Amino acid sequence: MPVNPNDPRVKRTRQLLLQSFMELIEQKKNIYSISVQDITDRATVNRATFYAHFEDKYAFLECWMRQKFQRKLARELPNNSISNMSSLRSLIQIVFDFLALTRQYMIRTPENSPYEPLFESAIHKELYQLLFTWLSEEAKTPEAKKAVEPTALLISWGILGTAIQWSRDPQHRSGEEMVQEMLVVVAAGLAPVLEEPQKDAR
Incomplete structure (x- = not known):
């Protein structure tokens, strides 16, 4: 039977599992080596409890990454939204900083490769939604409104893809x-969306 995510007890259990995972990361310095059993042992719950809240380890890790990114946005992005080019710059900086921070826990091996797309997807969902919301508010003409979704997709993947590549080898730039x-x-x-696009982003 699926759990109710709005139930306070469910929220507490999820946070306990996520907090236990964070403590394990600080010890092991490697996301991929931590098993479900490690997490449940640390949280002092059984595996059945874990799987009542998360379908599998992939779902758990996506939730962890998305929550971690949401918290960084809440701390560092004014009003947790985009309103102008200045806040857009802040968002781009947050993405670069976040990937640089989390990269230290992501040792790349063939066994770990399935996890990277998962993390990228979790970050992209938040990034896309912020851009889509802002552009939807800014679009004034029918043509601009039609361009909102593809523009948000293009820009969000462009920011994320560039930040991912940079985080893998940040020494050069x-x-x-x-x-x-x-x-x-x-x-x-x-x-295509903004009526008066910024001519000089500097």
């Missing part, structure tokens, strides 16, 4: 430099 260059590209990509 600083994050600040990459964010500024990305903002210029993104500003141009917003032209």
